[in-house]
Amino acid sequence: MEKADLENFPVAPSFLPAAWRTDLMAVYGFARLVDDAGDGDLADPERVAELLDVPVVADRTAFRLGLLDGLERDLDRAFEAALGRGAEPPRHPLMKALVPLADRHPVTPEPFRRLIEANRVDQTTTRYATYRDLIGYCTLSADPVGRLVLAIAGVATPERIALSDAICSGLQIVEHIQDVAEDLDRGRIYLPADSLERFGVTEADLAEPTAGPRVRELIAFEAERVRTLLDRGAPLVGTVHGRLRLLLAGFTAGGYAALEAVEAAGYDVLAQQPKPDKRRLALRAAALFAKGR
DSSP: OOTTTTTTSOSSOTTSOHHHHHHHHHHHHHHHHHHHHHHTOOSSHHHHHHHHTOOOOSOHHHHHHHHHHHHHHHHHHHHHHHTTOOSSOOSSHHHHTHHHHHHHSOOOSHHHHHHHHHHHHHHHOOOOSSHHHHHHHHHHHTHHHHHHHHHHHTOOOHHHHHHHHHHHHHHHHHHHHHTHHHHHHTTOOOSOHHHHHHTTOOHHHHTSSSOOHHHHHHHHHHHHHHHHHHHHHGGGGGGSOHHHHHHHHHHHHHHHHHHHHHHHTTTOOSSSOOOOOHHHHHHHHHHHHHHOO
16 A cells, blocks of 8 residues: 555554564555655655665656666565575665565565555556546555555455455545545546546646535545445454454554545545544444454
């Protein structure tokens, strides 16, 4: 997932075993590093480029793509080191944190590569024609995180993965709904073009300081799509037990709470970014934990 894919709920809450927290923070650190490289938000991009032996060029897109290529090479070093075959250890500190994770759990480089690929896509794709296209993007930007959580917990099965994918895609899309104004500032629109056309919404409408009636109708429609995804994936919570069940209940509740915040704002996501109420999030998580869905 992207930066906030799980940030509507703590990524590694204190109730988890220490080893799990360490591994989840390693995944989160990787995802943030890759997102920051792709968004141009690295605190010291030239230093990272030097570390990864990436040439610094004036073209911003070419430089970001070079950084992503360098991070993928460093990912290869991390997995080679975990297998005991690496001639060279990973160079970036956050990549080094993946070595013990890959050594302890049955994870492959594939989910990490998908997160890198999502950021490559962001360099060249700023609009999505259809909802299906957006879901395809989520298979790169969001679903891998859920799959890694299941692998770290040792409970990954095809059935659970399918449910996790629905939750993660829902979390990603509700984040896009919350961040319409911020994304537009970056030149990106994640609301499907055919939905904009259906509700008669233009890009100029999305640049207004507040949402008009047509934009609100559009956001309500997209929010209902997210609810369908979360409802589809929520039974995942009931397939596990203990602290993992609480974690997954929290992730899923974060999505529902974000939807409730969008609804409470009257679907005006332009005036301000709707944020989940922590008390309602906790109550929703408790209910999901108890019911298992």
